[in-house]
Amino acid sequence: MPTARRLAHEFLHRRGLTTIFGNPGSNELPFLAELPQDFRYVLGLHEGAVVGMADGYAQVTGRPVLVNLHAAAGSGNAMGALTNAVYSRSPLVLTAGQQVRSAIGMEAMLANVDATQLMRPLVAWSGEPSCAEDVPRSLAQAVFEAELHRRPSYLSVPYDDWAVELGANAAVTLDRSVQRGLTPSGAQLEDLAESVAGAENPALVLGGDLDALGLFDRAVALAEHLGLPTWVAPSPHRLPFPNRHPLFRGVLPAGIAPISDALTGHDLVLVLGAPVFRYHQHVPGAYLPEGTRLVQITDDFGAAARAPMGEALVADPAPVIEALLAKVPARTTKPGYVPNPEPKTGEHALHPEQVFAALRDTQPDDTRYVVESTSTNSAWWRQMDLRREGSYFFPAAGGLGFGLPAAVGVAMGSPDRPVVGVIGDGSANYGVTALWSAAHYRVPVTFVILRNGVYGALRWFGELLGTPDVPGTEIPGLDFAAIAAGYGVPATTVGDVDDLRAQLKTTPDGPRLLQVDTEPTAPE
Numbered sequence: 141m142p143t144a145r146r147l148a149h150e151f152l153h154r155r156g157l158t159t160i161f162g163n164p165g166s167n168e169l170p171f172l173a174e175l176p177q178d179f180r181y182v183l184g185l186h187e188g189a190v191v192g193m194a195d196g197y198a199q200v201t202g203r204p205v206l207v208n209l210h211a212a213a214g215s216g217n218a219m220g221a222l223t224n225a226v227y228s229r230s231p232l233v234l235t236a237g238q239q240v241r242s243a244i245g246m247e248a249m250l251a252n253v254d255a256t257q258l259m260r261p262l263v264a265w266s267g268e269p270s271c272a273e274d275v276p277r278s279l280a281q282a283v284f285e286a287e288l289h290r291r292p293s294y295l296s297v298p299y300d301d302w303a304v305e306l307g308a309n310a311a312v313t314l315d316r317s318v319q320r321g322l323t324p325s326g327a328q329l330e331d332l333a334e335s336v337a338g339a340e341n342p343a344l345v346l347g348g349d350l351d352a353l354g355l356f357d358r359a360v361a362l363a364e365h366l367g368l369p370t371w372v373a374p375s376p377h378r379l380p381f382p383n384r385h386p387l388f389r390g391v392l393p394a395g396i397a398p399i400s401d402a403l404t405g406h407d408l409v410l411v412l413g414a415p416v417f418r419y420h421q422h423v424p425g426a427y428l429p430e431g432t433r434l435v436q437i438t439d440d441f442g443a444a445a446r447a448p449m450g451e452a453l454v455a456d457p458a459p460v461i462e463a464l465l466a467k468v469p470a471r472t473t474k475p476g477y478v479p480n481p482e483p484k485t486g487e488h489a490l491h492p493e494q495v496f497a498a499l500r501d502t503q504p505d506d507t508r509y510v511v512e513s514t515s516t517n518s519a520w521w522r523q524m525d526l527r528r529e530g531s532y533f534f535p536a537a538g539g540l541g542f543g544l545p546a547a548v549g550v551a552m553g554s555p556d557r558p559v560v561g562v563i564g565d566g567s568a569n570y571g572v573t574a575l576w577s578a579a580h581y582r583v584p585v586t587f588v589i590l591r592n593g594v595y596g597a598l599r600w601f602g603e604l605l606g607t608p609d610v611p612g613t614e615i616p617g618l619d620f621a622a623i624a625a626g627y628g629v630p631a632t633t634v635g636d637v638d639d640l641r642a643q644l645k646t647t648p649d650g651p652r653l654l655q656v657d658t659e660p661t662a663p664e
């Protein structure tokens with residue numbers, strides 16, 4: 141009879157979950173034993189980096205990814221990074237080893253006490269099999285829950301379960317398949333098409349989901365077909381539309397009143413693949429301008445239910461886009477792209493705009509950028525010209541520690557496209573151990589560290605909140621060239637802009653880090 145371990149490996153193999161990101165401990169070893177040859181175990185040295193790498197990998201492959209964590213301590217370390225994976229809707233299947241069944245109740249070392257409660261607020265589903273016979277079914281459920289909800293799931297397994305031999309029923313799980321398909325009814329699509337065709341001045345707001353679902357080009361087709369002014373929904377973690385397209389109006393500001401101002405004059409706002417809305421700084425006001433109707437299309441039940449205003453249709457955005465293209469008459473639009481403005485220059489160090497202009501001019505058009513630089517937001521959008529799907533990734537919940545590991549995971553999951561991580565000198569510390577994984581697995585990724593010596597975004601926020609005099613916003617004395625060398629990544633501190641451009645034109649076959657001194661700026 142096959143063991144629970146054998147069936148679990150076979151199930152993961154059949155579902156294509158053969159790349160495992162993890163940091164193991166004693167409780168996990170029995171699961172990892174006898175791992176088939178074609179599995180790849182990617183070791184991260186801290187669980188925040190493990191989840192960040194897995195998140196990046198899941199986002200570019202669009203597939204569920206297995207994450208291997210150590211009991212409660214490893215799960216706790218992973219939790220900050222998990223907040224980002226929840227909002228990026230990454231189907232991570234988190235597994236944690238549990239003490240042997242007889243030792244959980246008496247709280248032996250490494251017992252994960254109340255394991256199913258630990259991650260519950262964050263994950264789509266959290267479980268622990270009630271007996272060894274239920275291990276294969278529970279693992280399958282964890283995978284399917286993550287896929288169906290597009291949200292991480294969590295499974296704790298007592299480690300004495302793995303060697304138990306199971307009966308024929310347990311193997312039936314191997315043949316299961318679970319699919320999703322959320323196409324709206326014909327009447328719902330007709331209604332929507334009529335609303336759009338009948339609107340005088342409609343607008344489009346696009347969310348990161350569209351990019352995640354491979355709908356970047358279809359979103360462009362829709363905006364062009366209807367000639368719609370197009371915004372990206374606030375706090376974007378991905379870019380669903382080319383940012384220099386003539387119909388692009390920018391990223392919506394993340395405050396209630398400013399969004400209302402930006403949407404003034406539109407009688408219909410169609411929101412595709414985004415929450416309504418992911419606000420950040422609290423700027424109170426009316427949710428929508430007078431006379432504006434908002435219709436949200438999302439496959440995320442929670443996002444539809446919790447929106448404070450508007451109508452929602454829970455559906456996959458793809459059939460909705462195709463129906464609008466087919467049913468609503470075309471309007472003419474101008475082709476071409478809007479040129480970038482001249483970059484601002486710094487006095488004592490490079491202005492971030494000079495760095496971004498250098499990236500734009502030197503890196504291939506299909507480069508994927510993983511960005512975790514919080515005060516350079518407006519400089520970024522002024523200088524970048526991103527025209528391809530899957531070009532931009534940002535921590536979806538604003539939790540720092542995503543950028544550096546996610547850049548590694550993105551590069552591992554998509555070896556056919558160049559990857560650049562643009563990371564602030566504050567942000568880089570939260571996921572810094574991913575440098576070791578990049579070096580160890582020779583992942584071709586360029587990290588550009590913007591060293592401005594401060595928590596720039598917090599200074600800006602301090603002004604906004606009327607609390608400019610807060611402590612703890614200066615971080616002098618960090619040397620990421622030295623830190624990177626310690627983890628095995630070749631690194632250079634760049635001098636002037638010509639030096640930066642010259643460095644960026646070279647293409648190493650492994651990871652490298654460029655440290656650039658930059659002037660502090662404000663995100664808006």
Ligand code: TZD
Binds near residue numbers: 515564592
């Ligand atoms: N801790 C975590 C896990 N996430 C956070 N978002 C913060 C703390 C708070 N925080 C921000 O929201 S931005 C920021 C912090 C500390 C400063 C980041 O500094 P940086 O970038 O050098 O990376 P800028 O461009 O100087 O802001």
